[in-house]
Amino acid sequence: MSNIVIIPTYNEKENITEMVKAISxxxxxxxxxxxxxxxxxxxxxxxxxxxxxxxxxxIIEREGKLGLGTAYIEGFNWALEHKYxxxxxxxxxxxxxxxxxxRLYYTCAEDGADLAIGSRYISGVNVVNWPLGRVLMSYCAxxxxxxxxxxxxxxxxxxFKCYRSDVIRNIKPxxxxxxxYGFQIEMKFTAWKLGYKIVExxxxxxxxxxxxxxxxxxxxxEAFWGxxxxxxxxxxxxxxxx
Ligand SMILES: Nc1nc2c(ncn2[C@@H]2O[C@H](COP(=O)(O)OP(=O)(O)OP(=O)(O)O)[C@@H](O)[C@H]2O)c(=O)[nH]1
Ligand SMILES: [Mg+2]
Numbered sequence: 001m002s003n004i005v006i007i008p009t010y011n012e013k014e015n016i017t018e019m020v021k022a023i024s025x026x027x028x029x030x031x032x033x034x035x036x037x038x039x040x041x042x043x044x045x046x047x048x049x050x051x052x053x054x055x056x057x058x059i060i061e062r063e064g065k066l067g068l069g070t071a072y073i074e075g076f077n078w079a080l081e082h083k084y085x086x087x088x089x090x091x092x093x094x095x096x097x098x099x100x101x102x103r104l105y106y107t108c109a110e111d112g113a114d115l116a117i118g119s120r121y122i123s124g125v126n127v128v129n130w131p132l133g134r135v136l137m138s139y140c141a142x143x144x145x146x147x148x149x150x151x152x153x154x155x156x157x158x159x160f161k162c163y164r165s166d167v168i169r170n171i172k173p174x175x176x177x178x179x180x181y182g183f184q185i186e187m188k189f190t191a192w193k194l195g196y197k198i199v200e201x202x203x204x205x206x207x208x209x210x211x212x213x214x215x216x217x218x219x220x221x222e223a224f225w226g227x228x229x230x231x232x233x234x235x236x237x238x239x240x241x242x
Pocket of ligand 2: 091093095208
């Protein structure tokens with residue numbers, strides 16, 4: 001079985017070396033693909049210099065900040081071309097504990113999930129060090145998405161996941177329209193519409209330890225209207241696996 005963790009990066013020089021090391025030391029083997037958007041802080045250069053020590057470390061460098069959604073789409077296409085069995089999404093900033101990759105893996109590989117989600121909201125609210133306003137916004141967004149879509153997923157905006165590669169292939173990443181947080185929602189929504197087995201695994205999410213937050217306004221509007229648009233479009237879409 002082969003695993004690939006995809007991490008999009010933008011200005012993560014404080015985190016990336018430690019993250020590469022942490023993933024390489026896990027008891028399950030994971031290849032790692034970094035999608036760097038020409039980070040001004042030199043994250044891409046650091047990754048390239050690490051490649052001589054970590055043969056399973058790969059990088060796709062893009063010209064500029066093109067957003068998380070398109071970064072994942074490039075990563076997914078690369079992972080499918082390279083025939084990985086399990087494809088993971090994770091952040092570089094240690095909000096996601098790399099050790100949880102192993103639990104996500106077993107949830108798919110042994111417990112039969114098609115998509116395992118590292119969930120903050122499965123048993124209460126497991127978010128550490130986020131300001132209350134941000135926790136509330138994220139939590140309410142999850143409720144809103146559940147109401148509009150009917151999906152029974154507690155953490156709909158989560159970005160820590162393991163997909164069986166077949167799920168990604170059938171989602172057809174190029175068809176996902178949303179970027180930013182909406183991207184994470186639309187990926188889950190499409191997997192759910194396709195009838196895949198989705199399992200949430202409780203995780204503790206910690207605010208980034210180092211580096212600068214990329215959270216900005218505009219996200220609210222995208223998520224609010226984007227989810228309604230996504231639901232509407234789904235009424236005219238036929239979801240089929242091949
Ligand atoms: N390639 C690429 N990566 C990005 C982009 N925006 C964010 N990222 C990366 O995507 C991951 C998640 O972004 P974060 O900035 O941590 O988003 P967040 O967790 O909502 O907010 P903060 O942690 O407060 O910044 C991190 O690894 C970022 O470096 C982008 O435009 N391009
Ligand atoms: Mg973060």
